Amino acid sequence: MTSTPAFVPGLELARRFYTEAVAPLLEEAASGIPHSAARIGPGSEVLGYDTPRSADHEWGPRLQLFLRPRDVSRHAGRIGHVLTERLPKTFHGYPTHFAPTGEDRDIRVMRPTDGPVHHRVEITDVSSWFTDTLGFDPTSTITPADWLRTPTQRLAEVTAGALFHDGLHTLAPARAALRWYPHDLWRYVLACQWQRIAHEEAFVGRCGEVGDELGSAVVAARLTRHLMRLCLLMDRRYPPYGKWLGSAFARTPAGARLTPVLTAALAATDRHERERRLATAYETVARLHNRLGLTDHIDPTTRPYHSRPFRVLRADRFTQALLAHVPDPTIRQLPLPEPPDTEP
Template identity: 25%
Template sequence: MFDLQRFLEGLDLLYASGKGREAEGYLKRGLKEAASCGDDGAILAILNELMGYYRAAGRYEECLLCTRQAMELADELGLDGTMQYGTMLLNAATGYRAAGKYQEAETLYAQAYEIYRRHIMGPDYHMASLHNNLSLLYSETGRLKEAKRELERAMEIVRKLDDADVEVAITYTNLGNLCFQMNETAEGKAHMEQAVRIFEKMPDGKDSHYASALSGLGEAYFHEGNLEASQACYQKALDEIFRFYGENEYYQVTKRNLEIVSDLLRRRQAAEKSQMKGLELAKAYYEEYGKTMIEEQFPEYAGRIAAGLVGEGSECLGYDDAWSTDHDFGPGFCLWLTKKDYRKIGQKLQEAYDALPKEFMGYAVRNTTEQGKRRVGVFEIGTFFRNLTGYKKAPKEDKDWLSISQESLRTAVSGEIFDDPLGKFTKRRAAFSAEPESARLKRLYVSLGKMAQAGQYNFPRAKKRNALGAMYFSLSEFLSAAVETAYLLNKTYMPFYKWKMKGMEEFQRIPEIRVLLEELMEKETTDKDIEEKIEQICRIVAGELKEQGISDREDDFLEAHKASVLEKLMEIEKDKGHDGQKPVD
C-alpha cells in the first residue's frame, strides 16, 4: 500500500530544506509507485502536486496535461461534488489561468465555488484560496476592482484562521501586486512590507511565495527611487526562486529586474561620486578618446570634424542630476561632418566611434532607450538639424520659423560644441539661434491672446457658472500661455515641457514671474484669490511689454497689448517692404 502521508511529508521536507528543484523527480517517482500499488487516490493527490509544481515553474503544457489527467481520474472515481473534487477543480483552474486560458479557468473556479459553498460553513483555507486565485484571474483580465474585492474577502477569512500566517502573507503579497497595477503604490508597498515581515518570522524556512513578496517590495522601492533597497530585495527574491525552482521563467524575469536596478544604482553612484554633469562627462570622454581616435585613424580629416554634445537630453540643457542617469545617459558625444565628408568617411567614422571604450570614469556605456537612439555618434550637419527642426538650415521666412516649435529650436541650440575647426556647424547652429524679431512678435501675439482669453476673460466667467471643468481648462491654458510669453519676453527658446519651470530660473527679465506661476499652480481653482494672482501675472507681463517698447498701453488687459504687438508687426513688415499680415490666433 502506498503511504501518501509519508510521501507528502517528504515533499514538504524537500521544499523546506531548499531542494525544491528535486521535487519533480520525487513526484514522478511517487506517481509510478502509486500506480504500481493501484492507489488511484494517491495518484490524484500527486497529480495535484505536480500541477502546482509545473505551474510555478512556468511549464504550462505539462501543468495542463496533469490537470486533464487529474480531472479524468476524479470523474472515474466518482468524486464529483465532493470537497476533494472542488480542490482539484481549484488547482486545475489555477493551472489554466497561469497558462492564459482565462475562460476555461473562470468556468472551473465557478464550479469549485459552488462545491465549497455547499460544504463549507465557516472560515476555511479552501475558500480563502479560491478568492485569492479568482482575484488573480480578474486582475489578469483587467477587472481590477473585482480583483481587489476578492482579495479583501480572502483576507477576511484567513485572519480568522489558526496558524494561517502563510496564507495571510500570501494574501498581502497578492494585494500588493494588485495595488501596483492600480497605481496605488503606497498601499501596495505597505502590503508587501507586511508580507515580507511575516515570511521572515517563519522558523521552518520560507514559503515559495516569499520570492513574490520580495520582488513586489523591490518594485515599490524602485518606484520610490530607493535603488539600494530595491537591489537587496530583488537579490533575495532571485536566491529564493533558484532555491525552489531553479532558473525558470520567473527567475529570468527577476534577474532582468535586478540587472536593471543594479545598473541604475552603479550609474547613480558614479554620478554622485564624480559630481560631474553630462556635458562635462561628454567633453572629458571626447578629450580622452575621441580626439586620439580622429588624429590616429582619420588624420586627413582632423581639421574638418566638429565635435560636441548638442540636441535632446537634460544634460544638453545642463539640468541633469543623479536621477538623470536612469536612461540615455553615459559617456558619448557627437561628431558632425559636411555632406561631402560624410559620404566619404561617415560609416567608417561611426565604426571607429562604436569601438571606443564602453566605460569611462566609473560610468557604464550609455543605457540607450528606443526613444533615445541616435543622440550621439556621427552625423551629417544638415541631416542633424533637419531631424531636430525639420530644416537643414535656418529658415528665412517667418512662416517657416513659426512651423518650428520653440522646444525644437531650444533642442537645436542646446549643449556645447567642443571642437569645430571648419566652423560650419557653429555657423549653422548660430543661425538657428537668431529667430527674427517679427517671428518672435508673432508668437507673442498669439500667447498674449491666450493669456487674456483664458485667464482674464474665460476663467472668471467659468467661476461664476461654477463650471469646474471650464475653470480647470482655462487655468491650464493660461499657465501654458504665460510660461511661453515669459520665454518670448526673455528672447529665449522654451525647452521641453518638464524643464519649462527649471529654465525660468535663468531668466534675466521678469524673473519673479516663475514664483507667481508656481504659487498659482498650487492653488485650487475655487480659491478666492486666484483671479488676483492671474491679474498680478498679467500686470508684470504688461509692464515688460512697455519696458521693451513693444506696447504703450496702460491697460492691464492683455488683449489691448496684443493690439500693440500687431501694430509693431505692421511697422516691421512695412520696413521690409511687405504688406502686413495679421498672425493666426
C-alpha cells in the first residue's frame, strides 16, 4: 500500500517539479529554444489556499510552459511527447500522471501509472494563454473595458502564483501590467463598491421593522460581502470568488479587527443588533478610506437614513467623492451599479 506523502504546498511542489524534472528534460530535448515557466491560472495553490484536500482534483506536480508562438507550432508536440515518455512516474511521492475523474469535463486527479504519463504541463505561448484566460492580451494595450469586464478572481489568478523562469522576457512584464488597476480605474472600482453598499444599507432596518428578520439577515449578509470585497480593493488585492473570500479578507490589515464584528452581525437575531454591528464595520472601513488619501476627508460616522430611524453610513458620499477625483471624463462618466434585484 502506497503511503501518502507529506503535504507540500502546490506552488512549492510546482517549483521543484520544474527545477528538478521538467527543466533538465527541456535542456536535453529543446536546448536553444527559449521558454518561460510558471504556475498561474486556476487552482487553490495559485492563491496560496491549498490544503491536502486540494489533491482530489487538478492539483499536483503541474505548471505552464510558455514558448514563442512559432515554437509552439514547431516543437510543442515533440516536447509534450518527451515529457510523457520521460517524466518520472512520481515526484516527491506524488504521481505525475493525471487520470480522468469520470466527470463530464476534463477534470483529472493524480493516479499511479505503469504506462506513459498524462502530465499537466501545459505548453502554449504567452499571448494565447492570456487571451484564452482573460479575453485580452496584456502584452498589448489594456483598455478600460478589458479591466472592468474581467472578474477579479481571474485577475487574482494571473497575478498570483509563481514565475519560475522567464527566458522569453514577456511573462513577467505581462503579469506586472496586470498587477493592479490604473489609478483612475481604481477610484472608479472603489466608487462602484461603495455604491453597492449605498443601495442596501437602509434595508437591514427596514426589513426588520416590518417583521422580516430573515430578509434583514439576507441583506446584512450581502452587505458583509460588499464590505469584505471593499477592504480587499482598498488594500489593492483582487477579491477572489466566494470560496476564498473570507481567507483573503483575513489577510488584509482590517481583517483581524473586522472579522469578529462582521461575524456578530451575521449571527445577530434582531435588526437592532445587526444594525449596531454593521455600523461599527461601516465606520471602521470609512476611516480606512480616509487614510488612503484618494479623496478629501469624509465624515466616517453613521447617521439616520433621512427621516427614518435606520443607522446608515450614506455610502453614496464616498461614491461621489471618489468620482469627483477622477480626472478622466470617460472614466468618471461610466455607469454605476444598479440596485440589485431590479432586473425584469
